[in-house]
Every structure is written in C-alpha cells, then in structure tokens.
Amino acid sequence: MVLEASHIAKSFGDNEVLKDVSFQLQEGSVAVLLGTNGSGKTTLINILSGFLKPDKGEIRLNGVRINGVEPNILNQKGIGRTFQDMRLVENMTVLENVLLAFPNQEGEKWWKALLPMDDVKREQEINRQKANEILRTCFIDDIALRLAREVSYGQQKLLNLACCMASGTSVWLLDEPVAGVNPKYREMLSDVIKQEKNKGISLLIIEHNSDFITDVADEILFLNEGKLRKFQSYEAYRNNKKVKEAYV
Numbered sequence: 001m002v003l004e005a006s007h008i009a010k011s012f013g014d015n016e017v018l019k020d021v022s023f024q025l026q027e028g029s030v031a032v033l034l035g036t037n038g039s040g041k042t043t044l045i046n047i048l049s050g051f052l053k054p055d056k057g058e059i060r061l062n063g064v065r066i067n068g069v070e071p072n073i074l075n076q077k078g079i080g081r082t083f084q085d086m087r088l089v090e091n092m093t094v095l096e097n098v099l100l101a102f103p104n105q106e107g108e109k110w111w112k113a114l115l116p117m118d119d120v121k122r123e124q125e126i127n128r129q130k131a132n133e134i135l136r137t138c139f140i141d142d143i144a145l146r147l148a149r150e151v152s153y154g155q156q157k158l159l160n161l162a163c164c165m166a167s168g169t170s171v172w173l174l175d176e177p178v179a180g181v182n183p184k185y186r187e188m189l190s191d192v193i194k195q196e197k198n199k200g201i202s203l204l205i206i207e208h209n210s211d212f213i214t215d216v217a218d219e220i221l222f223l224n225e226g227k228l229r230k231f232q233s234y235e236a237y238r239n240n241k242k243v244k245e246a247y248v
C-alpha cells in the first residue's frame, strides 16, 4: 500500500475526535471518506498531510514513517492535498497558480539571475508548456489568463486538481472536491480524477455527492465516533444499519 495509518488518535481539549483510526490506501485507487458533520474527516486529512500532529498512532508513506514531517516536505515526498475552502492565489491567473505549484520553480531561484537570459527564458517556456498541458487535461486551458478569483466555482475546483497535478505528487487528499459544483463540472472533475487514478495516483477523497461517489469510489471509509469502518461498495455502506443510525 502507498499510504498507511495505524491507530491514529487526536483530541482537541476534551473533544476526542479521532479515537483509533487505521486504514490503508492502495496504489491507483480511490477511497471515499464519509462521516457526519464534525466527525473528524478534515482533521484526518490534516494529520495525513502534516498540518496537524496526531496524539497517537503512526503514518507511513511507501513504508516510511512520516509522523511529524512538515507539510511542505510531505508535499515534496509525494502527498498533495486540496482544502475545503479552496485556497487559490486569487489575484493571480489560473496559469500562474499552476506554475506556483511546480515543485522546482527553477526560474524563481535567485542564482538564476546569474545565468544567460536565454537559459532562464527557455526554462520558463518549458514550465509554461507543461502548465498549459495540465490545464488542458483539467478542461480549463481556455481560462488560463483569467484571474483565479474571477472564474466559476467549478473551474476553481478544477484548478485545485491542476495544482495537485503540477506538484507531481502521487497521493492526493481531496477535501470535498465537488461540493457545490453543478453536474457539468462535477463530471469533468470525476473524469480528471478517474484519469489520474488510472495513471497510478492514489486518492483519499472526502465527498458526499452520491453520483460522484458511485462514479469514482473503489472503497468507502466511514468515520463515526472516532473510528473508521471500511465498506467495499457505496451500496453496502448505504444499507448498513450503523450508517443509517448515524445520519438520523
């Protein structure tokens, strides 16, 4: 497995959010993480991406323990994420947001100023071409030069995926990638996700939309009362008595 969490616990004061959470994410698969509001889904993603430290438990990426590793280092090691509240650089263009997400922005290093201008320009041109290719894959190449804050909500969600792609990471943790998106963009987001999964990207996705889940999920993880339960299908999850009780 690519990502493995064992016996994770996390409390905020008296609020015991995660009690004992274990799961394994397989290479080239999509696990959808479900649970009621406030059940701790985002907290779990914050822990897996290094934004929060667990009180107990262990996290391994490709077999290597990654507890306590800072988010930017985890990003370099292969973990990409999106946020429930998007977090794009709103005053930059769509294209610039993607360029910023490249792991080595060689053109931005200070010592590059010492190189002949042609070399720097060539490198920047290569990055721009790569970024445009990513934007095409994400169906947003036509809005490359628009400011991120000016494009539609669905396009911003696609841009989030484009930034994950640009970061070159192989494990994506997505916090509600289609929430509030209309069906047209939801299908585009599904298509991008399935395409990347088929290329070997492993995804853990928090999402509630049933059409989306049916389309992309290989397995369902249900977070309830601080523990995680695994289901092989969305149907099995929906028919489960404990699940039904949790949503009453």
Ligand SMILES: Nc1ncnc2c1ncn2[C@@H]1O[C@H](COP(=O)(O)OP(=O)(O)OP(=O)(O)O)[C@@H](O)[C@H]1O
Pocket: 012, 015, 017, 035, 036, 037, 038, 039, 040, 041, 042, 043, 044, 084
């Ligand atoms: N940094 C924090 N400090 C204190 N409490 C927190 C913090 N982050 C989360 N919590 C609490 O932990 C619980 C789980 O929150 P979390 O955001 O992980 O839930 P969620 O399942 O993502 O909910 P939603 O479906 O609403 O997004 C909530 O009670 C929340 O108030």
Ligand SMILES: [Mg+2]
Pocket: 041, 042, 043, 084
């Ligand atoms: Mg959340």
